[in-house]
Amino acid sequence: MKLSRRIAGGAVAAVLTCGLMIPQAAFAEPDSASKQAEAQAVLASLNSMQMELDQASANYGEALAEQEAAQQSADEAQTRIDEINVEIADVQSRLGDRAHSMYRSGAASFLDLLLGSTSFSEFATNWDLLNKVNNNDAELVQKNKDLRDEAQQQKDTFDEQTRIAAQKADEAKQLQDEAQSTVNSMQATYDSLSAEVAELVAQEKAAQEAAAAAQAQQTVEQSANQAASNGNGGSNDGGSNGGYIDNGGSSDGGSNNGGGSNDGYIGNGGSSNGGSSSSQPSYNPSTGNAVVDRAYSKIGCWYSWGAVGPDTFDCSGLVSYALTGSYSRLGTTYTFMAWPQVSDPQPGDICTSSYHCGIYIGGGQMIHAPQQGEQVKVGPVQSDMIIVRCPW
Numbered sequence: 001m002k003l004s005r006r007i008a009g010g011a012v013a014a015v016l017t018c019g020l021m022i023p024q025a026a027f028a029e030p031d032s033a034s035k036q037a038e039a040q041a042v043l044a045s046l047n048s049m050q051m052e053l054d055q056a057s058a059n060y061g062e063a064l065a066e067q068e069a070a071q072q073s074a075d076e077a078q079t080r081i082d083e084i085n086v087e088i089a090d091v092q093s094r095l096g097d098r099a100h101s102m103y104r105s106g107a108a109s110f111l112d113l114l115l116g117s118t119s120f121s122e123f124a125t126n127w128d129l130l131n132k133v134n135n136n137d138a139e140l141v142q143k144n145k146d147l148r149d150e151a152q153q154q155k156d157t158f159d160e161q162t163r164i165a166a167q168k169a170d171e172a173k174q175l176q177d178e179a180q181s182t183v184n185s186m187q188a189t190y191d192s193l194s195a196e197v198a199e200l201v202a203q204e205k206a207a208q209e210a211a212a213a214a215q216a217q218q219t220v221e222q223s224a225n226q227a228a229s230n231g232n233g234g235s236n237d238g239g240s241n242g243g244y245i246d247n248g249g250s251s252d253g254g255s256n257n258g259g260g261s262n263d264g265y266i267g268n269g270g271s272s273n274g275g276s277s278s279s280q281p282s283y284n285p286s287t288g289n290a291v292v293d294r295a296y297s298k299i300g301c302w303y304s305w306g307a308v309g310p311d312t313f314d315c316s317g318l319v320s321y322a323l324t325g326s327y328s329r330l331g332t333t334y335t336f337m338a339w340p341q342v343s344d345p346q347p348g349d350i351c352t353s354s355y356h357c358g359i360y361i362g363g364g365q366m367i368h369a370p371q372q373g374e375q376v377k378v379g380p381v382q383s384d385m386i387i388v389r390c391p392w
Helices: 002-020 032-105 108-115 120-192 195-229 285-297 315-324 333-337
Strands: 350-352 357-362 365-368 377-380 386-388
Touching: 032 120, 032 195, 032 315, 032 333, 195 377, 195 386, 285 315, 285 357, 285 365, 315 333, 315 350, 315 357, 315 365, 333 350, 333 386
Parallel strands: none
Antiparallel strands: 350 357, 350 386, 357 365, 365 377
């Protein structure tokens, strides 16, 4: 699969990077320029692997969601099969009773019924009665056939959905294993750094974040303008119907350019424009503040791929908890990308791209679970993000 090749490529890059850091025989100590170049190469490799990790996380969530949906369809098919079998048993019992009755009475009884009529009116009545009996028998036979046909259709559905569920479970396991391999490669890269290069990497990352901070407010404004141009009007009127559900959950992954992680679990597609519609959900300050408070309460918790709390989170795991108050998955970044993009970004809204997400707190800042080796923190909204609002 294409994703596997990308993750494998990231792991190879990490190995090559580690190779570059093996001390080489030389007549002089490396100068500061070479150390700086090494740090930049290491950070680029780590960022690349983190992006692959993020994407793997979102795809992992999608695979789990599809597995769950297929399993539910299979269960529904099995339930209907059980119901059909009960109906078939009833029809067969009724047909058996009719056959037994006809065998005992014999065909003569039907002739007697007709020939014993004392008037044409009675004959016509008895004839209609016999037709109704025969029609009822025919209907029972047809019903029995229809039920058996439906049972076979449901059996085919059950078999297919069971196959899909098993396939998606295998895909999810493979993605999980690949992600863990990437995490291991990243950790090995960190562990192999000299103190001097590690400090330079940290400085490079800080510089990237400073540049992102300068860009953040512009990103928020661009998202708002895009929402407005797409017809998502709406104003900051503190509407009473906005807000978020308080039960559910989500999932995620890592970062890009020193900043973001991605997600997992139940997802349903997304679009580059945030899936905006002609109107946006109204904003509820009380609900928004509760979302922000929950996000703040997890600052300092460590990032962990696929985690949904209570002490470790990936990006969509954190967003899910902040929105719902539940340590369970609400969706993936794909899910959030499909939510309405807003023209009036407010605290408690969601900052999201296809691979990373966080809770917007205002001023171009968000709370997010950044990446492997980092903790939940406040950081700038990333340049490729949009601001969306929970539609419920």
